[in-house]
Amino acid sequence: MALADSRTAGLNEAVKQSNAKGRSLWQDAGRRFVRNRAAVVSVFMLAAIVLFTFIGPIFSKWSIETVDWNILGMIAEKGYPSIETGHYFGTDESARDLYSRVIQGTQISLIVGILAAAIAVAVGTFYGAVAGYFGGRIDSAMMRFVDIIYSIPYMFIIILLLVIFGRSFVMLFCGIGLISWLGMARIVRGQTLALKNREFVEAAVASGVRPLTIVWRHIMPNLLGIVAVYATLLIPEMILLESFISFLGLGIQEPYTSLGALISDGAATMSHGEIWILAFPLAFFVVMLFSFFFVGDGLRDALDPKDR
């Protein structure tokens, strides 16, 4: 959250100004985004990774859980990446195929990141929009509540939640998502405050549209830009958080894995001369995070009319 917050700082102003320009915002933004080479390359990288997680398994000779009995016990000598054995990325410490596991881990990390970010964005947007639109007492009560939650050391609450509810995959991203919507709520509230005095909202109010419908039909669509930026930056952060949870041994259940879990295993065995156990998952992890950051930055710059 801290990361996404820091990257979207200043965006508030920008979007407020750009809203005045109306429809052409998205066209302008699109043009600016395409001109940002790093962002465009990153979009392709992300697409390639996603595509790979779907196509990759076709070429795999091993499942994520099959133990290669010929290699078990001799990982350092025989577990290296090889076309011959069918372990393109080598094997892990239990002689399971790293290629399949990296693909599966990438999928899980992406899903955790996207789902957690989606929950955070959905809750945060709705909460912020409602608070901002209704204003007054409701607003200050709702925002005080956000302040309160903001003060809770969230990492520790996540650890507590995971300890209590065991290791359910659902709990994992729900827990992460539910604590990550605060920054989103603050930004959206600020936006809504600015939007609600605009003519089209006043017109809707005058024609007797119900308040929640106004929030849904008229406010939300105008928040899309900032939400998109925030969401893109939240995903890598959720992936990082998941990796930390995996490091603590509280991550996803075997035989399934995540990039965080694979990296954590690899980091532990780094000095055993089995560097591939760390290298492949780390490479995917790094490329993926970069791409999300660049896309997020690109989107932000594109939505910001001030030329940098």
Next chain:
Amino acid sequence: MLKFILRRIAIAVPTLLLLIVMSFFLMKLAPGNPFQGEKNLPKQVMDNIYARYGLDKPEWQQLLEYVWNVVVHFDFGPSFKYKDRTVNEIIAQGFPVTLTYGFWAFLVASTVGISLGTLAAIRQNSWIDYLSVGVTIGAQVLPNFVLAPILVLVFTLGLHWLPGGGWYNGQWQYVVLPVIALSATYMANIARIMRSSMLEVLGSNYIRTARAKGLPGWQVILKHALKPSLLPVVSYLGPVFVGMITGSVVVDLYFSTGGIGQAFVNSALNRDYSTILGITILLGALTIAANLVCDVLYAVLDPKIRY
């Protein structure tokens, strides 16, 4: 301003109470208890232990007594796991350690980050810009549980410069690696924020005016550009501070520094109720304080904000 601070402090009290109650019941929900070991204890023995720690009382009573002790006596009670230590002692011992390397990491992250970001912005598209972007990007995506073993492999096993763990009352050589491992990510973030905000300020009209008046470059930057471009950095410092404490989990586990992060994870895993509660409350209070300081600092720096 004073009213703003007072209001924030007024919110802090219910926040902390909520935190206590929430953590208290979360902990009770967790399966297992602090006294269950690998060997099962006879029921009689378990009952004696429960009585000793007051766990045989109804939960509301335990909660009330706990809150009373914390609020009135500032006493977090005895640790259930480390039986000859109180929670106050555990905090008193672990917190200075965390604070020491946290402070240095904070200092390194902010000074190096701000300087690197400023340099990169002034010399945009020069080698120093590319170097700083490269370093920051690397540090940003490398989880510190990967960075820590790499540092040890290089500086301990490879170069024999620094010890691979321990604390020994905070002698400098034991502090260096934890500080690097902890500060890298934040340093990178600060540098990146600083760079973009400095670029933005340098492009603004009043800097152009200042330049046009013929003020020397460094003077323009120090006197006019630095303060406004620090704003986004300052708003990020609160989260950095909290991150230092969270990050201490990895540092403590890997470098055996004996800080508060390790105490927290261990007590959560051991169901050491009193220690978890104590540390959670302490960290909650610190988080609130950090955010408050951060907001005040922001207000001081930003002339537009009036509370």
Next chain:
Amino acid sequence: MNLTHILKAAAVASALMCTTALTANAAMVPEGTKLADDQTFNYRVLDTINSLDPDIVEDVDTSYVVLNLFEGLYNEDAKGNPVPGAAESYDVNADNTVYTFHLRDAQWSNGDPVKASDFVFSWQRAVDPKTASNYSYFPGLVGVKNADDIVAGKMAPTELGVKAIDDKTLEVTLNASVPYFVRTLAHATLFPVPQAVVEKFGLDWTKPENIVGNGAYVLAENKAGERVTLKRNPKYWDNEHTVLETVNFLTINDENAGVTRYQAGEVDQTDVPAGQFPALQKQMPDETFSVPQLCTYYFDINSTPNAPEALKDVRVRQALSYAIDRDVIVKNVLQGGQTPAYYFTPTATAGFQPPELPYAAMTQADRDAKAVELLTAAGYGKDNPLTIDYIYNTSEAHKKVATVVSQMWKEKLGVVMNLQDMEFASLLDKRHQRDYQMARDAWCGDYNEASTFEGLMDSTSSQNNAGYSNPDVDKLLLAAKTSKDPNVEYKQIEEQVAKDVPVIPIYFYAKVFLQKTSIKGWPYDNVEQTWYAKDLYKVAE
């Protein structure tokens, strides 16, 4: 009463005969050895050192610290046999129920004499419900009179069967003869505590500035999560034979970090992570050790009425046990000198004669075939797969064993094994509640005799996590207590357990560790891994 065969080594003589035969242990430095200038021993422990109060200490690593700070009536020698400690000798009455210990002239580290009353105080304190020690059951377990009733609050602690005849004479009364009683005296719960100091400082008496001990070392520093530092105690009665000046217990949570810091020379001894023994042995052949340990690694199969129907079928349980290739687990997964387990009691247990079980003698191929046959007969197979939930606690080694076993079962039997990794406290709770289908478990002997293992199969044992109940086994266990040669009963028990399969033994532990060649005097042959820093010394390299 019997079991005496195990006591040969202890040189416990018959009634009323005074035994002073054994000399105390100490660092035995051969003539001409060049000692290192820096006599500091850095020992790696996994976790934060817990309570240093002998009456309360519960975990193994902490008990190593306590063993150096305090001294019981008897210590263990390098082979695990009792040698005089705070006591010089003892007498025992005709029916082996009253022991009289003669204490030596020794001092606490503050100069006060060690008195028999300090033992009385400590033992009474250990069982006092107010102390609420996890180990309050221990004096009762080893037979000290009235201990269980005191723990239950039915009697005052002063009723405990221990009294000081005078300052140097301690009399202990047992409920019944316990042949291995002298062997239990090296356990921390039965150590003395300095009465005056404990009464003066209360709970704070174990703080570095207050603590007073009668061991060969005194506490210098205690930093939670980092280290505990001990210094030589000049007041120790055998101080002239102590060689090591300083002992550091360094907490390193991560085994791999432990190895790295060993290689950097920061610790002198550390455990080897599962699977790393061969590689490290190749690198450092003189510094890698693997010695047998009195522990069994096994799976519990829920044997209570709540168990799933499939697991109630003995054929299914047997098939599961047969299909595990223990050689692969030992040789290819753990690779640290562990031995495959087909029965429950470790082969290294003193006096234990391993049973000859038919399935242990088969080849793995035969066992696999038999497993398929049994499972098919029970109505399961690859087209009607059996699904089992297995719980284990978070750890690299447990994960590897679980992974490999799940694949063995899947490939051979078509069994789907759902792995559920949970943290230790949750696992203990589930196991204790018997709320599982199959669970990882391990048992280390409380003392070096087979009854500490076989006793787990008792339907009333609180350690019987599987909930196994077989009246025949209960009867045999009872008979073993008074049997002339309990090995006869043990053999029958093992055979019955192998038939019923309430547990699947996987392997017997080995302690696998790295140790610098400069460290000498380590008790490699002590299967309980009890070590005293006073017996060690460091040579110059």
